[in-house]
Amino acid sequence: MAKSLRSKWKRKMRAEKRKKNAPKELARLKTVLGLDGKGEIAMKDVQEIATVVPAEKVKEKVEDVDMEGDDADASKMDMDSKRNKKTLLDEHGQYPTWMSQRQAKKIKGKRNAKKGKAKKKKGLAW
Template sequence: MAKSLRSKWKRKMRVEKRKKNAPKELSRLKSILQMDSDVLMKDVQGIATMVVPKHCQEQTQCVTEIKRNRKSLIDQHGQHPIRTNQRQRKRLKAK
């Protein structure tokens, strides 16, 4: 994207929107997980990266890292990163 004033403003507003919606998204995720009694928060931490909003960081620490193979970029579940397209995946698989 170019560095025009419009794109800078849109980028700034997207960041503000993420900050505003982060607590709601986290509470929605927790409520969904509480409905399903089989899923524990410890299990979810291994699968997804959860970032807690700044005002909640004193209460809990939920930030986890995904371990990836440096050569093939595949994580422990056999998934490629979202940013790779089909052509890149095929090229990495061929190596």
Template sequence: MAKSLRSKWRRKCRAVKRVRYGEKELARLKKTLGIDENASKDVEMSDIQEIATVTNAQAIKENKNKKVVQGNMEDEEMDDGTAKVYSKKTMKDQYGNYPVWINRRKLMKHKKGRAKTKKGTIQRDKKVAKKQKKRRTKGKEKIEQA
């Protein structure tokens, strides 16, 4: 569809811009990483220590294990009435309300799906009950015949 002269000209101009901006972006990236040929090799890294903390994997694992051990205590400390706990299955909080951030269409779809699963479990129970009644009546008939 886009075969007009105007669209061809725009496509050509965008290709030129892509090349020009690509060169600028590459230069900026090299400067950021410190691998620029023109820039000085001595880079002061003391500023990075203020921005980020460096830890090893073992220290992170130990902190994670400590949190798992203290899991029950953390829940009690955070339970001050403001924190809401959402169920993964029902997607509701402890008061029976859905979270604010759920899209309404998604919420309605979830409700329909939950209704189908409930309906399926109820029907299965009824079918089992009917089968058991049939077995009981057949058992009584056999006893009466004997």
């Protein structure tokens, strides 16, 4: 999607900024890791610390963890069980934190509209 001239320019400038800041970032990484005080720093040390792990190895680790946990229901979080699925209210009458005030007001309005329609007034229909 990002094919406009502006986005191409932004990508180009970000790449140049990465090139410019790379030595500073490496120096900062070395100081954080405590390798700067030794005097001689081998790039192999930094490569060992900052390695990229292939996705296959990560998936294998995740599968191993899943195999160990036989009780899937026990590991399931029970936070949503206290929340009403229809109104999204919890036991204290609060909406979720991710919901905006506009969405909450809309749901509340629908809920109150249903309450109002349920009661029909007896009287003359003129």
